[in-house]
Amino acid sequence: MDKLAAELNAVIENKPVYRLLSDLGRRMYFPKGIISQSAEARKDAYKYNATIGMAMEDGQTMFIPSMRKLVNGLSASEMFAYAPTAGLPELRQIWMMEMIRKNPSLVKKKVSMPIITSGLTHGLSIVSDLFVGENDDVITPNMFWGNYKLIFNVLHKAKVDTFALFDDNYHFNADAMEETIKKMGKKVVILLNFPNNPTGYSPSTAEQQQIVQALVRQADSGKDMLVICDDSYFGLFFEDIIEHQSIFASLCDAHDNITAVKIDGATKEELVWGFRTGFITYGGKALDDAALSVLEKKTMGSIRSTVSTCSTISQNIILKGMRSITYHQEKAAVVAKIKGRYMQVKKAVQAMPADVPLVAMPFNSGYFMTFVVKKIGAENLRKYLLEHYGIGTISIGDKFLRVAFSSVDINNIHDLFGTIFKAARELGR
Ligand SMILES: Cc1ncc(COP(=O)(O)O)c(C=O)c1O
CATH class of the missing domain: 3.90.1150.10 (Aspartate Aminotransferase, domain 1)
Known part of the structure; x- marks a missing residue:
């Protein structure tokens, strides 16, 4: 194991989240090398900055004019330069502010800064990298987005078990969820997706509370749980009875043994399906700043080792669009x-x-x-x-x-x- 991974693990090894990490998650770290040397140079290299793997001219990235002329309103660097591994800080900030506006109960709660991914699938895949290993139990309602199978079962060899989404009265079946969790080993990954693909169902406030209570009971009984909240279609709520805040907002401080991850993004919320911009946000009662920072670094390691960084032009268009007064x-x-x-x-x-x-x-x-x-x-x-x-x-x-x-x-x-x-x-x- 790399020394940097060991250092990260040392910060969290007494916390429940450490027990949730997969083998890969434990080995993962964010290297200091080129990225941090470039960051130092950006700050202090006042004469020449010869660190960056990009072609530069007059302080901007060079470009092919036929490509440049297609987009007005962005500088060449806003289109063509690499974005930081965790994403543009301004976009992470504005997404965080919007998340709190849409989920007001998050105001006084501690969660990580959202980290930018290349779409929600990538976010799910990162979480799977870091937390899901061979034969781990991943449970989800029986109506689920088919790609979960590839991400959790085919890629990471987890056992994906389902429970009936609805009870006989066509309400969310929190009892079935709890019974399924009980049957699993000590570590359980629970994957919840509201509004649900394919049914288009979101729980009412009372149902959401039942889900949270069931999860807390199971955490109390000694289960270590990672709850992944796939909020792809967040905000498209068409009935008043639905709970309009993400279940993540309740789970992020619910119990020491519950680590919650919010996977959301611009794909559906901002109608930019092909931009490939999503976010990962972590929260958990036992996660202090140091632990959240470890999860951020491991997430960045996963990004660095797969796509390296996410699309810059997409991030800048979303950022500027969200800053518009008519947004x-x-x-x-x-x-x-x-x-x-x-x-x-x-x-x-x-x-x-x-x-x-x-x-x-x-x-x-x-x-x-x-x-x-x-x-x-x-x-x-x-x-x-x-x-x-x-x-x-x-x-x-x-x-x-x-x-x-x-x-x-x-x-x-x-x-x-x-x-x-x-x-x-x-x-x-
Ligand atoms: C439930 C669910 N999760 C995740 C995704 C993936 O979104 P993205 O296109 O951002 O990867 C989809 C897309 O259809 C989805 O329906």
């Missing part, structure tokens, strides 16, 4: 537009004729809703919709059909759902 207003307009589509979907689903062999699972947020497909097979229905009606949907196994209403114009929602019902009826005949 909040523009963002509210987008949420209102998607909410309008959601309301149409809700109306269509409520009016679904009884002989349609579909059952809509509860949905109240996010981009999607999912049908349980009875008897006719979800993959059959998907193909039938595509071949006969030119409509694309996603089948999940043979039981579920996911519809992304986020990507369909409001004027077409009625027709879309009417056609899905018609097709399902035709197949059921």
